[in-house]
Amino acid sequence: MKISVVHGICVRNDAISNAIADNIGWLIEAGHEVVLFAYACEHAAVPHRLVRDVTDIVPDPHFQASDAVIFHFGIFYPLFDLIMLVPARARRLVVFHNITPKQFVGAEHHATIDKSFAQMGNVMFADHVACDSASNLAVLRTAAVTTPASVLPLAVHGQAQPCAAKPGHADCIVRIVFIGRLVQSKGVADLLDAVARCLRADTTAQIALDLVANLGFSDPVLVDAVHGAAAEWARVFDSRVTLRLHGDAPDELKQRLLAQGDVFVLPTYHEGFCVPIVEALSAGCRVVCYDNSNTPAIAGGFARLVPTGDIAALAAAIGDELALVRSPPWQADGFATFAAGAWGHAKTFAPARARCRLTTLVADLVNGALDN
Missing domain, CATH: 3.40.50.2000 (Glycogen Phosphorylase B;)
Structure with missing residues (x-):
């Protein structure tokens, strides 16, 4: 036809x-x-x-x-x-x-x-x-x-099989990934605020935060805010944190960041579907997101849901994930169990x-x- x-x-x-x-x-x-x-x-x-x-x-x-x-x-x-x-x-x-x-x-x-x-x-x-x-x-x-x-x-074009391990299990750096346009509705400012709170609350945490964004559809003010946070964090937290913005990144880089990532954080205020949550679960990432619109359904019980707009609760949830992914039980067998279940959910898409x-x-x- x-x-x-x-x-x-x-x-x-x-x-x-x-x-x-x-x-x-x-x-x-x-x-x-x-x-x-x-x-x-x-x-x-x-x-x-x-x-x-x-x-x-x-x-x-x-x-x-x-x-x-x-x-x-x-x-x-x-x-x-x-x-x-x-x-x-x-x-x-x-x-x-x-x-x-x-x-x-x-x-x-x-x-x-x-x-x-x-x-x-x-x-x-x-x-x-x-x-x-x-x-x-x-x-x-x-x-x-x-x-x-x-x-x-x-x-959702995700991983072909469950993730075997994460680099953070060996080097103790917790890799956090964000994927989305840098716009108000995606909660970019909330994310930066929450991660900074985590760094202040846990002086032992080492974090690598990678943001993957389509700059053509992003707010220039928020792009500048990300660059500003990167400079400020380098002064305040020194080598404990790296903040990188990947504008218009190829799909291969996005998939590599997810494969290496420990936690995917998306404090979004509205989603009609949300492909990145499924991509993150497919790659064995823990997921933290606000509880609105389609996020609870798309996550299928595999995300840590936070009251929308509650930055203190968001920081606490990220802090809990920082502790979890660095814990011996998680690295011994908790991760493998989670990754297999999350991958199974992702394959329904x-x-x-x-x-x-x-x-x-x-x-x-x-x-x-x-x-x-």
């Missing part, structure tokens, strides 16, 4: 873009002819056509001949209004990734968030909506969007499973199996 996929962008180091690339690859492997229509695309393997607006898409022969048109939605973009101009013969599927509420973003983004929630109403024009998580589906239902829906978790769910849903939608 012919399938059109529509989104604003498909770029590196972006969760929605990665989901789009996965979906298109799977559909092509299933024998379908797929084209992405977008303003920008950095994934060379994705068949795409760059457009300026909907008028570049409507007359396109592939779009007009499509059996299905798939829209990904997580933030306002004008091309999403094309859902009302889809050819009558085509089925319309929306993949909903949720919207970050405006109380968790800077004031300069409030207008965009307001437009995003208004545009979310376009989902009512879809024949079906696929949500990354049950919490995302709840957002739609709360907004009185009653479109038939399924929950399709995203694919394996790409092969996500591929089967997505390709089956699209086929059922086009064939009318979802109409009843």
